[in-house]
Amino acid sequence: MAASKCTSLSGALTRQLLDSVDSVLFDCDGVIWRGDQAIPRAPEVINSLKKNGKRVFFVTNNSTKTRQMYADKLGKLGFDATADEVFGTAYCSAMYLKNVCKLDGKVYLIGSNAMKQELEEVGIQPVGVGPDPISGVQIDWANVPLDKEVRAVLVGFDEHFSYMKLNRALQYLCNPDCQFVGTNTDTRLPLEGGKAVPGTGCLLRAVETAAQRQAQVVGKPSSFMFECVASQFDLDPQKCLMVGDRLDTDIMLGSNCGMKTLLTLTGVSTVAEAEANLKSECPHRQRMVPDYYVDSIADILPALQA
Amino acid sequence: MAASKCTSLSGALTRQLLDSVDSVLFDCDGVIWRGDQAIPRAPEVINSLKKNGKRVFFVTNNSTKTRQMYADKLGKLGFDATADEVFGTAYCSAMYLKNVCKLDGKVYLIGSNAMKQELEEVGIQPVGVGPDPISGVQIDWANVPLDKEVRAVLVGFDEHFSYMKLNRALQYLCNPDCQFVGTNTDTRLPLEGGKAVPGTGCLLRAVETAAQRQAQVVGKPSSFMFECVASQFDLDPQKCLMVGDRLDTDIMLGSNCGMKTLLTLTGVSTVAEAEANLKSECPHRQRMVPDYYVDSIADILPALQA
Structure with a gap:
């Protein structure tokens, strides 16, 4: 379905994409929260995905927290999450x-x-x-x-x-x-x-x-981060969506592992950077082009609640 | 006179080389001393060079000592040296x-x-x-x-x-x-x-x-180190000999600035490394080939005392 890359995700396309996956992997900082504040409506997105039967995982390069510390923070910010869904580099x-x-x-x-x-x-x-x-x-x-x-x-x-x-x-x-x-x-x-x-x-x-x-x-974009999740939850990369704010870590990880990829613009990377990679003829940079992008993960909420 | 590079320096060649220069720049650690011990006979070499009318300078990447601290150490080990002959990176x-x-x-x-x-x-x-x-x-x-x-x-x-x-x-x-x-x-x-x-x-x-x-x-192999000496003492690089134990800093500095170069084997680099650079077709590595090498700077002493 991803005929062209770096497509703005909206409307029927969102539904189509979500129907094509059974698992969604989220980077944390710049994606579901910034510092100590949740991205507006991000908890609803995560919780609705789960209600829709999707498995959700949190995949972060941050090494300063244990899985349990992440689960506690997620809970406090309104995310329905458990420690075994968290894959940090610690x-x-x-x-x-x-x-x-x-x-x-x-x-x-x-x-x-x-x-x-x-x-x-x-x-x-x-x-x-x-x-x-x-x-x-x-x-x-x-x-x-x-x-x-x-x-x-x-x-x-x-x-x-x-x-x-x-x-x-x-x-x-x-x-x-x-x-x-x-x-x-x-x-x-x-x-x-x-x-x-x-x-x-x-x-x-x-x-x-x-x-x-x-x-x-160990961390993104090294495929070990995905393998760690995949081996424990028996994931098929083709049925996974990797959501992140960085082209060089999150989107690269998705490309390296054969997942679908979604760039969210609430963090580090921009659409202009993604498009420059797309136009380049460098195979390395091509792996830093997402399939889709959204202004915020809140944009996929309508498709989940329809 | 340097028809071939990476030549073992001995006999008449030493005299010829010394006659062709008016200034000799020495790296310190691994060349004139190791740690707190002078390389055997190194003080005689420096002092004889001066008696033969050569200007001598001490050019080191070490940033932990002032010029005066270097002059004090040189004096204590028997070298005839003053602070204004010392060019450290501090x-x-x-x-x-x-x-x-x-x-x-x-x-x-x-x-x-x-x-x-x-x-x-x-x-x-x-x-x-x-x-x-x-x-x-x-x-x-x-x-x-x-x-x-x-x-x-x-x-x-x-x-x-x-x-x-x-x-x-x-x-x-x-x-x-x-x-x-x-x-x-x-x-x-x-x-x-x-x-x-x-x-x-x-x-x-x-x-x-x-x-x-x-x-x-600032430090070797950046040409600024040589320019710093050259501008104060009006040096002509073609009449300078750079003596060091490292191909990537000392010999590279000599090559970068157009000095004659002498590798001494009392420190880091080996003749085998120099010869590998010589055989390579890489222009960068070619600059890490000395004109001459000696086992120790003590080897030039006979030519100075003859």
Whole structure:
């Protein structure tokens, strides 16, 4: 049905699209909420989708919250949601280390308490969470005591990121058997009013530069995020719709995995950017063109309530 | 005289090379010393060069010391050297901000006390040196108080590098009029026994990723380092010999500026790497082939004492 791409979604087309899928995957920030405020009518959209028999999932690159913390926030904002519908990179990184890396040992974690919890939940012991101030001189840093049971370095969002953490990661990663995983490569966390703070991508790039190695990245657009959902809920990508506000993560994930894709304009990317990708002859950029776009996910509500 | 490149330097050739230059520029770590120990006989080499009427300069990407601190270290190890022969990136970055950027205002400095001193020496006021711990939440970070007189961000080696410093640099660099300078891009600081700690390149990469801008880099192989020496001492590059242990910084600087180049094998790079560059058909790699190489700079001593 997606004869042409980057189509404005409205009227009968919306109904047709929804009829063609059984599962809808939503990015969170910029899609169903902004900061601590729900996008107007977004809770009705999610709840109506469920009433219409669709399965709904929340797929986010944010690594600072556990599944349960997300479920609590969703509930508070009026979304009908449970923790097992939430796939954040804190949880997915734990699954990745356990099921893909088959990690047998501890992980040196540059990340949050939420990541620590999700790792412990799957039986992996993280070390390194919290501040790690510097002392001594270079030769002391190079000989910093290491935990001999650490078999992987995991980098997520960490407000306590410091030179000593960067150094500790380097010392672990000098061992070629030590695995190297990053939650995501987002360079900035956008906030209200056009402001932004540095994202995990900056921290990961620093560690990659020191280690002279590339991390395996778990978050969107890596297909692992979808595989994580798909394997647990037996999803057929052709019957899935990926809804997001970013072309380089959400829409790219959808394209990479064979899902239908819907760009919503309440967040980062614009239609002009999508159309520029469409007109380019670059295969990479073609994967950053959504099938459809809407001003807000509230626009699909009439089709759900008809 | 350099008919073929990457030639082992010995015998009459050494004399011929030295006769063809009036100035010799030395990298420091891995060339004239390693850590706190002089390379055997290196002080005799430097002192004999001077006795033979050559001008000698010390050109280093290390940003953690002032010119005076370098002169003191050189003196202690037996080198006949003065502060005005030392060109480190702490000093050269101050010169760059003053003379190239024509900076009119303060600089937000991710760097050391030595960098602070060199900036103050040329009349530039740095802010930000020392620890900068995190507090609050994302929205507080985005609204962190900024110094309205800051007109540039300078990134050098900073053991107090932290998420908050990264964030503060981002907030300054969101202003497109704020200039962005890095001391150097070395990814690691090599230490004895094959150990290493993260170099300034890691910190700079993190800030570049957050700011979505590329820094102007002062250090080798940027030709500014040579121009800084050349303008003060009226050097003719064709009568200069650049001596270093790294192909990607020292030898590349020599090639970029039209100097003769000598690789010494007491540090990072190997002859095999140089020969691989020579055999490659890549113009970029060709600039990382030295004219000559020696096992140690001590090897040129006989030619100086003959």
